[in-house]
Amino acid sequence: MPEYAIPTMQWAQVFEKNGGPIEYKQIPVPTPGPDEILINVKYTGVCHTDLHAWKGDWPLAMKLPLVGGHEGAGVVVAVGELVKDIKIGDHAGIKWLNSSCGQCDFCMASDEPICESAVLSGYTRDGTFQQYAVVNAGHAARIPKHLPLDAMAPILCGGITVYKALKESQAKAGNTVVITGAGGGLGTLALQYAKAMGFRTIAVDTGDEKAQICTQKLGAEVFVDFMKEDVIESVKKHTGGLGAHAVILLAVSEKPFQQATEYCRSRGTVVCVGLPAGAKITAGVFSTVVRMLTIRGSYVGNRLDTQEAIDFFARGLISAPYKVGKLSELPKVYELMEKGQIAGRYVLDTSV
Amino acid sequence: MPEYAIPTMQWAQVFEKNGGPIEYKQIPVPTPGPDEILINVKYTGVCHTDLHAWKGDWPLAMKLPLVGGHEGAGVVVAVGELVKDIKIGDHAGIKWLNSSCGQCDFCMASDEPICESAVLSGYTRDGTFQQYAVVNAGHAARIPKHLPLDAMAPILCGGITVYKALKESQAKAGNTVVITGAGGGLGTLALQYAKAMGFRTIAVDTGDEKAQICTQKLGAEVFVDFMKEDVIESVKKHTGGLGAHAVILLAVSEKPFQQATEYCRSRGTVVCVGLPAGAKITAGVFSTVVRMLTIRGSYVGNRLDTQEAIDFFARGLISAPYKVGKLSELPKVYELMEKGQIAGRYVLDTSV
Amino acid sequence: MPEYAIPTMQWAQVFEKNGGPIEYKQIPVPTPGPDEILINVKYTGVCHTDLHAWKGDWPLAMKLPLVGGHEGAGVVVAVGELVKDIKIGDHAGIKWLNSSCGQCDFCMASDEPICESAVLSGYTRDGTFQQYAVVNAGHAARIPKHLPLDAMAPILCGGITVYKALKESQAKAGNTVVITGAGGGLGTLALQYAKAMGFRTIAVDTGDEKAQICTQKLGAEVFVDFMKEDVIESVKKHTGGLGAHAVILLAVSEKPFQQATEYCRSRGTVVCVGLPAGAKITAGVFSTVVRMLTIRGSYVGNRLDTQEAIDFFARGLISAPYKVGKLSELPKVYELMEKGQIAGRYVLDTSV
Amino acid sequence: MPEYAIPTMQWAQVFEKNGGPIEYKQIPVPTPGPDEILINVKYTGVCHTDLHAWKGDWPLAMKLPLVGGHEGAGVVVAVGELVKDIKIGDHAGIKWLNSSCGQCDFCMASDEPICESAVLSGYTRDGTFQQYAVVNAGHAARIPKHLPLDAMAPILCGGITVYKALKESQAKAGNTVVITGAGGGLGTLALQYAKAMGFRTIAVDTGDEKAQICTQKLGAEVFVDFMKEDVIESVKKHTGGLGAHAVILLAVSEKPFQQATEYCRSRGTVVCVGLPAGAKITAGVFSTVVRMLTIRGSYVGNRLDTQEAIDFFARGLISAPYKVGKLSELPKVYELMEKGQIAGRYVLDTSV
Numbered sequence A, B, C, D: 001m002p003e004y005a006i007p008t009m010q011w012a013q014v015f016e017k018n019g020g021p022i023e024y025k026q027i028p029v030p031t032p033g034p035d036e037i038l039i040n041v042k043y044t045g046v047c048h049t050d051l052h053a054w055k056g057d058w059p060l061a062m063k064l065p066l067v068g069g070h071e072g073a074g075v076v077v078a079v080g081e082l083v084k085d086i087k088i089g090d091h092a093g094i095k096w097l098n099s100s101c102g103q104c105d106f107c108m109a110s111d112e113p114i115c116e117s118a119v120l121s122g123y124t125r126d127g128t129f130q131q132y133a134v135v136n137a138g139h140a141a142r143i144p145k146h147l148p149l150d151a152m153a154p155i156l157c158g159g160i161t162v163y164k165a166l167k168e169s170q171a172k173a174g175n176t177v178v179i180t181g182a183g184g185g186l187g188t189l190a191l192q193y194a195k196a197m198g199f200r201t202i203a204v205d206t207g208d209e210k211a212q213i214c215t216q217k218l219g220a221e222v223f224v225d226f227m228k229e230d231v232i233e234s235v236k237k238h239t240g241g242l243g244a245h246a247v248i249l250l251a252v253s254e255k256p257f258q259q260a261t262e263y264c265r266s267r268g269t270v271v272c273v274g275l276p277a278g279a280k281i282t283a284g285v286f287s288t289v290v291r292m293l294t295i296r297g298s299y300v301g302n303r304l305d306t307q308e309a310i311d312f313f314a315r316g317l318i319s320a321p322y323k324v325g326k327l328s329e330l331p332k333v334y335e336l337m338e339k340g341q342i343a344g345r346y347v348l349d350t351s352v
Ligand SMILES: [Zn+2]
Pocket: A100, A101, A102, A103, A104, A105, A106, A107, A108, A112, A115, A116, A117, A118
């Protein structure tokens, strides 16, 4: 078994209060408990959720001061005494769910993401914007060694999330699924997972560049440009008039949601994934009832979903565009993110 | 095989235009096509849907002039040449679905209630407010001969509807289901079906009389009086803090709907059944997503649901309170209905 | 609407008694009933079931004299008065299920293949080894006009059958499914449908030619040669030691069946499809129980499965090798079939 | 928090080799690990599995010397440092699953009973035939304090097992389930759970006494005496000719199994539960396929099934007859068990 020299201090991005300055500074390396492991985070993705955490605009209590980040891939450097199936030197990942109680009705049913005692990486516990981070061993993602850790990082949040949403959509192989925001970070992942699951996809987004990427590279059968076309009519036209079997709403705002219930096929499912602060779902009762529609929220995957999502990636079926930056550049990345200037995902190298 | 003398003319309640006068008059007895049967309707229930049909306040095209009614139980007096498994003299029922195309994706999947070519009794085809009515043989409810036809009538709409909603709720035996409007016509049926299906129930309604009926006679474990108690707190208290596994919203209006999403357990299902004209569902995206809630519309049952709902009734597990009136009194029943003065269901005898 | 001159006599292959001579002769063209259509069969596949029917070695009563055949693709030349959604000139197919009662518990649940009154093409009703055949309109396969009718024919039995078996396997996208007899007629279809459904496949068969076709052309990830390898060990090795999520046993004989229960993963499903006369399934109770295995028989698809199977074919995802012969050559095809000398499917042109 | 004086030595029933003498003697009290708890077992059931363990006739490696027993109910007297939701003084139970790896595909999917690293109470780890026993905290059954610990004990194995089998049967409320061996220990539990889940039951067993108990006390609708009646004909007669939706085979031997596939309805499920050493399942392929039957092994419930099974018991819906003996009398109980002289369950008091 390899051994790793673990420093006592490390670099991290820390903020003391929501919206306040984010300091790049040295803090102590944490120690794992008996059922935990310590990961030397090599790469960490940056996600919209991290921005929400920093701003503090979600109705969910958090830890302060906080090291954010919840998409970390790295090398295991220490394991607690109870941990049997992870060894030092293994590759492992940190995701949004850092641990859960293991014992509530939800945990017992493998629905740990809705455990009321769940601990959240980069939100209620220090996350992956540091060089060494701790995670409950049961919740660490197992990463096969031949996979590149930088490309892996965005799968640990975006990949799992869209894969789970597609499972929750109840769509079956051969069904047509609409992906809204198809050209964005989650969207490009969703199109690829959907294809790997045997679904046919209609990408909804705007712009010729996105159109080309979605249909030429990501497997979408059809691209609907919401700036140029009537989305409801287009989706219906491409689905024999009945509408799509499922819709994955990657960002819910009022108009797209209402449209979705209209181009979703009777008995179909509209899955809400995105979390714009304060947004509302509004649907007409009459049509929801007589068309037997299902509207469903999907959060993140459980541990098995995580391994399955990684498995699709390991088979080479998923490739998400990303840029590599440095951990020290985090505030700049937030700026770009707020301006909507990031195409794909930013992944930060923690070694520099 | 018995033979029945079929008259050429019969009594019926007919209206020419929405909201106009309803005339009790003689009209011709219809003739069944090769795949249809003619039923001598003995009793017909009166349902809120009939009132909506007369007023014409639903966004759904209808036949005019119209004989309303869609809960008819009676005796088969003529069968088309292609009908093999129904004989003259059998007891049969007419429900909301009078026929469907049989061939669309929905019909092939036994989801005929959402068939886009469905024919609706008392809405797009003359219904059960007449002495003789026609129904597609495949859609006629099979009624065992020992069952009383007057008690049977309300099962053919209310019974099927609540049974279907309970199936759509995804609740499993031992789960707790909240029934809102539990003391009303649909609610009393829902409590009994829920119990027969192994669910535990919390009845939400108001008033001591309803409280007593729900808990003493209809099997509710708990009654929550929405005028006296905080419904959200009460449901949570009676479900170990987590909320109910499912909620059946028999009448959707904004406040009860929003409350339902709050006392529904994470991963649970809020089923919308009622059809108030113009009502909206509104839910917060954040909580829907992180709690992985499902909001689902449930319409009416398919043919198998119908026979199953009748089977529970035939086993003596369901008894719905009803008053028997005369077909000629229909307008008076509508008046009482509008005033909210009907406890249970009205069933009309067509013979007089 | 086009019109077709329908002859009164036609060519057909008829046998009077099981195992007796099959005569190629002229017989009357049948007339469709009010809910039926008449199809001018252009091409008909020849299936092992037809051989069983001729021999009469199944424990299932049949019609005699009989025109066999149940994989017919052609043009609609007459429609009964009740048929609304099929027009003269449409392309349509005849499959094993020719009609069903439409009203039993199974039919109402879209499980018409197990209807106890099902009528079977080429078995209890004259089938597709004739130029003009009748089918219940509801059970006619709808065939898009741009699809080649000869390639279509084998999909109408083999395609539907393997697609249904894969659905019944409960496998999910990303799971591994073993196909036994992968290089045979059903096997080559099964590998392609499995891939289209997002499954990973292990092909079990023997011979280098089959190995190459399965892995190079049909999408199998692994080929296990049962003459050269220990099948149980090989499957486990390729599935991380746990075994495959599902096994499709295209021909059940004792040894492959017992092997299947050993290389099927715990909680997995072994689906039996083939129908060797008199064969038995035998499994140890202990291992079936503690590994929670499911053993399931899968017959043929329902009407919706049929349309879905055609849809995968129409998308270009399925291509089954076949040879085209003449209807007059049927006895010769049976001979080749008995000798196991047919690679892929034989499709007969009825026009000559 | 209460404190308990934990002795260093305790009474236990121990055997050194399979089939050898079972000694009632003093052994050390074990110490719980950080994720374990120590339970002062008040009552322990005696199960056929214990007899198999002592004899060593199952193809499954075990610990030796061994303290058997896997149905223990008692009081928590010590908890490991990582255990958060169980306190000293709580009531808890030990069941067959003592712990599992928590991390394999099965554990992550809440299928821990098929975890390949599962630890089994009274089989691969010392069980409940001692006064103090250790269990992984996650696998300890949570027992509400108002429940009697002696009556509780048999629920922890028999109750969970039959409840799980009923869930695995895929039966829905209103369906008919056949319970074979209905008058035995598992059978009486199965009839009551089935009723609580909304199923209709047909009890198969023999003798007038059992007939009366099954139909008068345990909710069976019909009793079929396999010594006096043709079981296949009787079940069909009571299920409208189609057969039962599901069959729970509490002890699988060849004849009852083959019968079960004949009186099980098409598309129905035959669930195997019992584990007679060396028994085989044998079914005809033809009928399994054309009737689309499912044959499924069901083992024991997972942690959530356990809590659900206890919940039905806590609601007063389940009452299993049992006799209370002393732990010191275990060998005598085995003797009675081998002679088939135990009606219901034996529960042993460990205090004496
Ligand atoms: Zn939890």
